[in-house]
Amino acid sequence: MGDVVPETKESEMLKIYGVPISVHTRKVVVAAIEKRIPYQNEPVIPFNPPAGWAELSPTGKIPVMADGDFVLQDSSVICTYLERTYPAHPLYPQGTRDHVRALWFEEYADGTVFREIIHGLFFQKIIRPNILKLATDAGVIDGILDKAVPTVFGYLERSLTGDHLAGDRFGIADVATMSNLINFHYLGYQIDPDFYPKLAVYFEAQLRHPSIRTALAAEQTVAASMGLDQAFARDLAAA
Numbered sequence: 001m002g003d004v005v006p007e008t009k010e011s012e013m014l015k016i017y018g019v020p021i022s023v024h025t026r027k028v029v030v031a032a033i034e035k036r037i038p039y040q041n042e043p044v045i046p047f048n049p050p051a052g053w054a055e056l057s058p059t060g061k062i063p064v065m066a067d068g069d070f071v072l073q074d075s076s077v078i079c080t081y082l083e084r085t086y087p088a089h090p091l092y093p094q095g096t097r098d099h100v101r102a103l104w105f106e107e108y109a110d111g112t113v114f115r116e117i118i119h120g121l122f123f124q125k126i127i128r129p130n131i132l133k134l135a136t137d138a139g140v141i142d143g144i145l146d147k148a149v150p151t152v153f154g155y156l157e158r159s160l161t162g163d164h165l166a167g168d169r170f171g172i173a174d175v176a177t178m179s180n181l182i183n184f185h186y187l188g189y190q191i192d193p194d195f196y197p198k199l200a201v202y203f204e205a206q207l208r209h210p211s212i213r214t215a216l217a218a219e220q221t222v223a224a225s226m227g228l229d230q231a232f233a234r235d236l237a238a239a
């Protein structure tokens with residue numbers, strides 16, 4: 001990525017707790033990479049957390065960040081902290097309208113895109129069969145694909161008026177949205193270019209953004225161990 005990153009001892013590195021294929025953990029990982037902040041990942045799985053996890057994560061959710069003895073929860077709060085503490089390579093646009101538009105898409109991605117689509121698909125296709133040893137409910141999956149996907153992807157399609165969702169450069173709105181779209185692909189789905197042409201092009205372009213590629217490379221082993229579909233990322237290493 002061009003910049004020389006000063007060497008940081010492992011013990012002094014920012015710690016990001018959370019398995020990196022989680023939508024909200026990846027968001028913080030990409031933010032750290034984009035901002036050239038050395039970090040160490042502790043791949044906590046919320047369904048099987050380590051002892052003392054409740055002390056770090058009062059909600060039980062991932063991610064959690066520790067910068068020395070300063071511990072913080074929630075991906076949006078953590079990204080705000082990173083932006084203010086490490087202002088180089090900004091992720092939030094300066095101008096008020098672009099800035100609040102970025103906050104809106106960060107919220108829409110973390111909340112609506114995740115809750116309405118990714119959470120349900122991931123729960124049905126990965127968590128239920130592999131972790132809870134319960135059958136997948138195909139009706140729930142069909143409902144998400146038939147109702148939530150057209151609503152959410154249709155809105156994103158209409159919102160894309162340029163290369164980025166907010167402002168004119170890669171930023172937090174793209175990080176948060178892409179993190180969801182990546183998991184959609186990991187689950188074996190694609191963005192249909194006939195219905196969502198701008199969103200499909202946007203996904204392919206942002207996938208090639210250096211910090212996204214670096215984050216995906218770092219999570220390859222975990223993704224493979226969970227049987228996730230990595231076909232969408234196959235060309236990236238060579239790109």
Ligand SMILES: N[C@@H](CCC(=O)N[C@@H](CS)C(=O)NCC(=O)O)C(=O)O
Pocket residue numbers: 022023024025046047060061062063073074075076110
């Ligand atoms: N608002 C939180 C949401 C975090 C979240 O929902 N994390 C998911 C994984 S992507 C989780 O920990 N799920 C497990 C659970 O709900 O117990 C954030 O932005 O960090």
